[in-house]
Amino acid sequence: MGLYFCATFLMLGVGAYFIIEDLELGDPLTIVNSFMIYYLAADLIMRYMFQKMPVLNIRTLLYQPIKKNGVVKYSLWKTVASFFNIMHAFFFVPFSIVLITQGYDPLGVLGWHLGIFALFYTNNFLNVMMNNMDSVFYPLVALMLILGISQYYGWFDITVYTNPAFQVLYELPWTAILPWALLVGMYFAAFSYFRRHMYLDAGLATKHSEAKTEDYAWLNRFGNLGTFLKNDIRLIRRNKRSKTTVIMSVFFLFYGLFFFTQSLETFDHPTWKIFAGIFISGGFLFSFGQYVPSWDSAYYPLMMSQNIKYREYLNSKWYLILFATVISTILSVWYIYFGIDTYLAILVGAVYNIGINSYLVLWGGAYIKTPIDLNSNKNAFGDKQAFNAKTMLLTIPKLVLPLGVYMIGHIFIGETAGFILVALTGVLGYVFKEKVFGIIEKIYKKEKYKTLLAYSQKN
Amino acid sequence: MINVQNVTKKYGNKTVLNIEHLDIPKGQSFGLVGNNGAGKTTFFSILLDLVQPSTGTIISNEVDVNNSEAWKPFTSAFIDESFLIGYLTPEEYFYFIGELRGRNKADVHSLLEQFQDFFHGEILGQKKYLRDLSKGNQKKVGIVASFIGNPEIIVLDEPFANLDPTTQIRLKSIIKDLASNQEITVLISSHDLMHVTEVSERIVVLEKGDIVKDIVTSEETLKELENFFSGTLAD
Numbered sequence: 001m002g003l004y005f006c007a008t009f010l011m012l013g014v015g016a017y018f019i020i021e022d023l024e025l026g027d028p029l030t031i032v033n034s035f036m037i038y039y040l041a042a043d044l045i046m047r048y049m050f051q052k053m054p055v056l057n058i059r060t061l062l063y064q065p066i067k068k069n070g071v072v073k074y075s076l077w078k079t080v081a082s083f084f085n086i087m088h089a090f091f092f093v094p095f096s097i098v099l100i101t102q103g104y105d106p107l108g109v110l111g112w113h114l115g116i117f118a119l120f121y122t123n124n125f126l127n128v129m130m131n132n133m134d135s136v137f138y139p140l141v142a143l144m145l146i147l148g149i150s151q152y153y154g155w156f157d158i159t160v161y162t163n164p165a166f167q168v169l170y171e172l173p174w175t176a177i178l179p180w181a182l183l184v185g186m187y188f189a190a191f192s193y194f195r196r197h198m199y200l201d202a203g204l205a206t207k208h209s210e211a212k213t214e215d216y217a218w219l220n221r222f223g224n225l226g227t228f229l230k231n232d233i234r235l236i237r238r239n240k241r242s243k244t245t246v247i248m249s250v251f252f253l254f255y256g257l258f259f260f261t262q263s264l265e266t267f268d269h270p271t272w273k274i275f276a277g278i279f280i281s282g283g284f285l286f287s288f289g290q291y292v293p294s295w296d297s298a299y300y301p302l303m304m305s306q307n308i309k310y311r312e313y314l315n316s317k318w319y320l321i322l323f324a325t326v327i328s329t330i331l332s333v334w335y336i337y338f339g340i341d342t343y344l345a346i347l348v349g350a351v352y353n354i355g356i357n358s359y360l361v362l363w364g365g366a367y368i369k370t371p372i373d374l375n376s377n378k379n380a381f382g383d384k385q386a387f388n389a390k391t392m393l394l395t396i397p398k399l400v401l402p403l404g405v406y407m408i409g410h411i412f413i414g415e416t417a418g419f420i421l422v423a424l425t426g427v428l429g430y431v432f433k434e435k436v437f438g439i440i441e442k443i444y445k446k447e448k449y450k451t452l453l454a455y456s457q458k459n
Numbered sequence: 460m461i462n463v464q465n466v467t468k469k470y471g472n473k474t475v476l477n478i479e480h481l482d483i484p485k486g487q488s489f490g491l492v493g494n495n496g497a498g499k500t501t502f503f504s505i506l507l508d509l510v511q512p513s514t515g516t517i518i519s520n521e522v523d524v525n526n527s528e529a530w531k532p533f534t535s536a537f538i539d540e541s542f543l544i545g546y547l548t549p550e551e552y553f554y555f556i557g558e559l560r561g562r563n564k565a566d567v568h569s570l571l572e573q574f575q576d577f578f579h580g581e582i583l584g585q586k587k588y589l590r591d592l593s594k595g596n597q598k599k600v601g602i603v604a605s606f607i608g609n610p611e612i613i614v615l616d617e618p619f620a621n622l623d624p625t626t627q628i629r630l631k632s633i634i635k636d637l638a639s640n641q642e643i644t645v646l647i648s649s650h651d652l653m654h655v656t657e658v659s660e661r662i663v664v665l666e667k668g669d670i671v672k673d674i675v676t677s678e679e680t681l682k683e684l685e686n687f688f689s690g691t692l693a694d
Contacts, residue, residue: 211588213548227558231544238546238588302542305507307531307559307608374546375590449511456541 006090013094017102029099029112033166034159040119041144043088047127048137049244051084058198072194076187079124088120104170111173116166118179125183125190224309228316235295236288239374242295245287249324252283253332256346260338270415273342274406274422277349278357278399280332284324285353289361290368292317293444297371297455304448310441314362318437321358325350341415348423352402355426359436364394366443369454401425460485460612460644461506466515468501468668476501476668478515483646485611488638490659490676491648492684497665499648500538503614506646507536519612532560536614537601545590549582549600552589553607560608567607574603577629594621602630606637613637615647619654627654634658652688656681 020028061071079085096113100106130136150156168175216233219226236242259276279286288295293313296303303313329350336343402422409418429436463481467474476498483489491499504510506517508524516523522530536542544552557567571583581596589597598621605613618634619627635658637643649655656662656676664672664687672687674680 210586211548211591212586213550224558227555231547231555234546234551299541299544301507301509301538302544304509305531305534305536305542306556307561309528449509452509 005087009087009090010094013091014098016091016095017098029104029170030163030167032095034163036116036166037159037162038144038148040123041140043084043120044123044127044130045137045141045144047084047123048130051079051082051127062198068195068198072191072198076125076128076190076194079128080121082124085120085124092116107173108170111176112166112170115169115176115179118176118183122179122183122186125186128190129193224312225316225319228313229319232295232316232320235374241372241374241376242288245291246284248287249283249328252279252287253328255279255283256332256335256338256342260335260342270341270345270410270418271403271406273345274349274352274402274418275399277345277347278353278402279349280335280346281325281329281350282353282357283328285321285357285361288324289317289321289358290365291370291372292362292365293451294365294368294370294372294455295374298374300452300455304452310444311437314437314440314444317362318358321361322354325353325358344419348419348426349402351423351426352429353426355429356401357398359429359433359440360394360398363440363443366440366447366451369447369451371455371457460487460520461646462518464515464518466502466505466512466517468498468505468510469513474668476505476512476665478502478668478670481663481670483644485644486641488634488645488658488660489647490655490662491646491665492650492652492655492662493648493665494688496667498668499665500616501668502665503536503538503616503646503648506614507534507538530612533611534614535560535605535608535610535612536616537598537605537618538614538616540594540597540601542601542604543589543597546588548588549585549592552600553604556604556607560610562608570607571603574633577603577626577633579626595623595626598622599626611642612644613646615645617649618647619649619651631658652681652684656684 016032017028020026020031025031058071058075061074066074092113096109099109147156147158151158169179214234216226216230219230222229236246256276256279259272293300293303329346332346333343335346402425405421405425406418409421461481461483463478465480466476466478468476475496491502493499501510505512506519506524508528508530511525516525518524519530520533524530544555547555553567553571554564557563562570571578578599582592582599585592589600592600598618602615602618605615615634618630622630631654634645634647637645638658638660645658647655647659660676662672662674662676662680662684663670664674664684672684674683
């Protein structure tokens with residue numbers, strides 16, 4: 001995933017200038033500058049959610065004969081080399097080079113580049129101080145959303161005010177000193193913040209949220225299934241990593257905008273509607289489902305030695321995926337705005353997800369075997385092991401098969417027939433649920449020892 | 460009750476466990492001692508079918524543990540923190556185990572009632588998740604959870620480690636109570652020779668995977684074990 005980001009940023013860095021020019025949006029530097037405020041805000045949000053704090057490794061250093069200031073300095077400088085900083089270079093370095101080759105004033109570009117550079121590092125140190133400050137963080141996210149929406153509908157355009165601040169870095173290169181001064185100030189602020197909190201019972205203390213025993217007694221009627229569902233709900237609600245997954249699956253709801261707004265011509269074919277439909281209704285299915293049983297990796301030995309039947313365990317996860325798919329489908333009802341057939345595609349996608357894909361993710365999960373650290377967002381975007389040959393093979397029936405089925409119906413009869421065929425495939429899959437679960441159960445049993453071994457590597 | 464036949468476990472060329480024959484009768488309180496790497500946890504893991512033996516079988520109450528899951532209803536264990544679910548409160552965890560073993564909340568409560576002393580007011584109603592409890596308190600939760608649902612075989616790996624002195628003494632009397640019940644077979648491992656001799660009727664010493672001693676506990680057992688382990692020191 002990191003590599004993917006770098007590649008995308010690199011391509012954008014090289015291509016942005018020419019894309020903006022081609023689309024005749026105006027002066028490329030001005031355009032980039034007007035989005036800069038959103039870029040910086042998004043960067044800060046990403047950092048807050050995913051960048052690991054340096055404090056985590058400090059404890060062991062405290063007892064060593066190193067001066068405290070040294071430890072603080074070391075930890076802060078360590079964040080400098082973080083991927084979250086380097087990533088942006090993949091965009092800004094090629095973009096700046098392109099600017100110079102296109103006849104922009106080299107000194108101006110240099111000033112602009114260095115100024116922006118300092119701003120991203122300011123974010124880096126700001127984030128150090130923003131650890132566990134949800135009360136600041138969520139309003140910031142809301143503010144950015146409101147500003148974005150206002151700009152889209154032309155009510156209020158914040159970039160009119162922020163753009164000149166970035167533009168001036170190019171026009172008067174010496175002003176780059178200002179963000180650098182800000183950066184230096186932020187560094188010292190972070191330094192003293194860090195230094196003050198460097199005690200085991202202060203900043204380094206692990207934050208304990210007050211726990212409340214929750215009954216979910218209404219789930220008791222489902223018997224053993226309810227027992228597992230209760231735990232799965234607690235799992236999702238009480239752990240950082242699973243919360244991130246739920247947020248990610250909400251983003252999937254908007255995935256269809258790429259396809260249905262006709263913003264990209266390539267996607268202007270009904271087949272892509274099915275594709276989008278599968279993703280919109282299946283956000284949770286893909287982001288949560290593919291890591292079953294890794295969600296339970298921390299206590300898998302317990303699950304394997306307790307009085308538990310695989311069938312019930314898998315069934316609970318399946319129902320969770322079912323509920324989430326139904327909810328996603330209901331929440332995406334606003335796609336009707338793009339035409340009833342668009343929403344039909346989502347419904348059909350949902351049926352296929354429930355009937356076929358729900359099994360496939362559970363099946364694929366048996367091969368992933370990556371232990372999940374529930375309290376950290378590391379690897380939340382997937383990791384190498386999640387992309388082995390077996391899971392790759394399983395994406396074919398997940399995505400390619402429904403598209404193929406649709407095409408057959410579409411070519412021979414028409415759009416509606418294509419929809420019906422895909423939905424029927426899903427229904428057919430559902431009919432064979434018990435049979436398929438039997439097969440998956442066998443695979444889980446076969447993989448049991450390997451899975452236990454792989455999970456214990458971390459524990 | 461438990462019958463071990465030719466069980467070996469190899470990782471590469473290295474044999475970590477090699478038990479030709481071992482019988483543990485029903486109701487026995489069985490202690491397993493040995494230095495680090497002796498194979499104690501490996502043995503328990505094979506018994507719980509968490510690790511596949513390279514050869515041999517363990518028959519637990521007529522069930523081949525590697526081929527059937529029928530041993531699960533009458534067996535319970537606490538090996539390490541991977542037997543705890545960190546994001547649950549102790550109460551939720553006990554109820555969860557209870558539900559898995561067919562015990563309702565009232566049953567679980569009446570069981571927990573007997574362990575109020577052992578918990579020392581640090582477990583129930585603390586508004587803390589298991590992951591936020593101290594190691595010792597986590598251990599208390601895991602040990603007591605393994606008593607839920609009238610298991611016939613209870614496996615405890617290093618139950619005395621990390622416990623404070625008062626709790627160790629209370630745990631000893633709990634295990635002695637269990638051992639006096641002829642229906643329950645208790646298997647514990649320990650590095651603490653004194654504790655383990657006090658609570659076990661029989662002690663088996665493992666060294667590098669082999670059984671080197673199999674003693675019925677008596678007055679002299681502690682001395683014998685101490686001599687043995689200082690002997691291995693001298694080697």
